[in-house]
Amino acid sequence: MTDSTLGAVSATAITNTRVFDGHSLSAPTTVVVQPDGRIGDVSADAVVVGAAVVNAEGTVLLPGLIDCHMHLKGRESLETLATYGVTTGLDMATWPASQFQSLRGLRGVADFRTAGMAATSQGSTHSRIPTYPDVALVDSPDKAERFVEVQVADGVDYIKIIADLPGPTQDVLDALVAAAHARGLKVIAHAALYEAVRMSLAAGADMITHAPLDRALDDATAETMLAQGTVFIPTLTMMKGVAANLTAAGVPGVSYAHAHESTRAMHAAGVPVLAGTDAYIGSFTRASPPYGESMHDEDAYIGLLERAMPPYGESMHDELALLVDAGLSTAEALRAATSTAAHAFSLDDRGAITPGLRADLVLVDGDPLTDIAAARRVLRVWCGGIEV
The missing domain is CATH 2.30.40.10 (Urease, subunit C, domain 1)
Incomplete structure (x- = not known):
């Protein structure tokens, strides 16, 4: 239709x-x-x-389910989400802006909000994507203001920063968060490593997406998140797939158990936990591996990530099951994809x-x-x- x-x-x-x-x-x-x-x-x-x-x-x-971490790939992604009961997708990186602007206001498919392009820095994994926008490569605090200005002009709903190492320095993270907050925008930090979580919290990010695979989050992290009102989107479906594939490839120090334990601990401490999948169907471009030098074959590394990418819609139900496995009650898991998610992203109408x-x-x-x-x-x- x-x-x-x-x-x-x-x-x-x-x-x-x-x-x-x-x-x-x-x-x-x-x-x-x-x-x-x-x-x-x-x-x-x-x-x-x-x-x-x-x-x-x-x-x-x-209530319609809300996927708190996915990536847009045209109208078909919104149609597929809806068939699985996901009526809102929160996009965590799409560019150019024309791609998401053309999808605004569609009827009879899942609604969405978007971060547009995500900020990173030269030398990071994402910076090696040939199409990555230059304005999103934020290498100094003075460039943070320009990045956020462009995002606001493009009509984004929140700001995403890729904080994994190698990546933005602490002063750059601080400047990005400050520039976003000055314009009333929430900041979501991509942090799949413990140190990236620590740096993101020090900068004042509103949400952490992904759960670290190298070390579980501890009580001190939970205390910081509670004090700052930080929200946690562990994307367990994605982290489980990435950990399994990297472990099979011989990458040391990576374990899904860290992501599972982080989710259990944050929930037990009272940190709001949301349901997000990192759903996307498409191909990566060559990028450098962030989990150690043992993975020298970039093509093999990218293949591992591609096989871990969760499918639209269906993966939300995998995520709900993994959240329950990590200690959330069934009602809490459903709230993580409905009312808790809506509140965290200020979606007051759903x-x-x-x-x-x-x-x-x-x-x-x-x-x-x-x-x-x-x-x-x-x-x-x-x-x-x-x-x-």
């Missing part, structure tokens, strides 16, 4: 379904999807004259099934509070009130 054929959306009444309220399931009730794409009445006795009725007996209705919010809804077969795998059994999906 194309945007031109979507037309006006009639009201829909989803009846006899149990609604996930962030903590538990309601008794069987009715949820009304209004023609404006918002949630209307949510009650057992809701009546909408002329509404299309979906008898959802035996099902559970979830993340819950409440009158007036955007009608991003996922109907599933079974009870994901009993078994998180039930969230995989997607029956129907609405994105902004439009069934996909």
Whole structure:
């Protein structure tokens, strides 16, 4: 279905379904999807004259899932996300700006927010990508202001910094975060190594994405994150794949156990944990390995990363299972992909099934509070009130 054929959306009444309220399931009730794409009445006795009725007996209705770390690759990526119940994708690096600008405002597919291009520095892994924008290679504090200015002009929603080593120095990280915060933008730091996490927190990053593979985060890190209100997006699906592939290739000092333990410890300490996958389907360009000099064959290294890249949509359900395995309850894991995610990214119009919010809804077969795998059994999906 194309945007031109979507037309006006009639009201829909989803009846006899149990609604996930962030903590538990309601008794069987009715949820009304209004023609404006918002949630209307949510009650057992809701009546909408002329509404299309979906008898959802035996099902559970979830808020649309939010993938807190993915990468856009055209409209097809948004379509695929939606089929798995992911109604919002938070893009963590896409360029040129025209690529994401052309996707704004699409209807009947997953919505998105974007970081545009991510800041890094000369000599980093990402700087070796031939198409990487020069303005994103921030090698001195004075260049940080220019980078953020360009991002704001392009219409990004937040700033991403690739903090892994080799990468930006501490003074550059400090300047990037300060420039972003001065413009009211949150900062997400890519940090798959312990030292990169430490440096990112010292700079005041709002979120850490990826969990380190070289060393587990400790109590002191948790205390810092709690004190600063930092959010953690461990991308366990991606880290598990990368660790397995690098270990098989003989790269020393890399273990998924560090990522798992970091997630367990941060959650136990009360640090907000979000569900993100690093989903992307495409090819890397040649880049230098960040996990030690033992991996000299760059083509082999890139092949390992390509095989680790999670697929759109499906990987969200892998991530939920890994979060539960790391100590989150099923309800906490679902919140990590709904209300907690929406709050962290200031998406005040979604993340819950409440009158007036955007009608991003996922109907599933079974009870994901009993078994998180039930969230995989997607029956129907609405994105902004439009069934996909």
